[in-house]
Amino acid sequence: MSKSNDTQINQEAVETVKDIIKNVETAMLSTFADGGINSRPMQTQDIEFDGDLWFLTKKDTSKYQEIMDNPNVNVAYVGKSYVSIRGVAEVVDDVQRKKELWKKVYASFLDTTYEDPNIILIKINTQTAEYWDTGDKLKTVKAFLRKMTGNSEKDKKELNQTVNMNS
Numbered sequence: 001m002s003k004s005n006d007t008q009i010n011q012e013a014v015e016t017v018k019d020i021i022k023n024v025e026t027a028m029l030s031t032f033a034d035g036g037i038n039s040r041p042m043q044t045q046d047i048e049f050d051g052d053l054w055f056l057t058k059k060d061t062s063k064y065q066e067i068m069d070n071p072n073v074n075v076a077y078v079g080k081s082y083v084s085i086r087g088v089a090e091v092v093d094d095v096q097r098k099k100e101l102w103k104k105v106y107a108s109f110l111d112t113t114y115e116d117p118n119i120i121l122i123k124i125n126t127q128t129a130e131y132w133d134t135g136d137k138l139k140t141v142k143a144f145l146r147k148m149t150g151n152s153e154k155d156k157k158e159l160n161q162t163v164n165m166n167s
Helices: 003-023 062-069 095-101 103-111 137-148 151-157
Strands: 026-033 034-045 053-060 070-078 082-092 120-130 162-165
Touching: 003 082, 003 120, 026 062, 026 095, 034 053, 053 062, 053 095, 062 082, 062 120, 095 120, 151 162
Parallel strands: none
Antiparallel strands: 026 034, 026 070, 053 120, 070 082, 082 120, 120 162
8 A cells, every 4th residue: 555545544634533522521541550450531632633632630649640650541431432541641831731621620620720820731642543433323333234244444544543643
């Protein structure tokens, strides 16, 4: 396959990832800790997915310390389809960026303001994203029928694909 064709397929796959996660408000952020993996629900910030994901949290949480100790993370989205994103987390303490992403409801939920130095952003630099595009029933039925007839090669890329976000 040519390099331009690979790039086109990769861009289509990135668009599929964007389409799947855009309407899923809550993701599961997994971090590494002594003794295992910890996962917790996090609200993805409403910005256009460009390969980076943004979350808002407090410094005085276990996830902050876990990211400082090991920045490798996984973020899982579940809606009608599924996406698993592997990346590297970075703590960002930018008051202007926090202000841009802040919603009034956060003040009640977090009991503070975006200006609080304890409030930080977590930026996930996506390395790979694997998706299972099962939200389109017609596409899923076609894939099932093709698989039953032994002609399922095309469906592997349509329904499930791992995208290298660094290319």
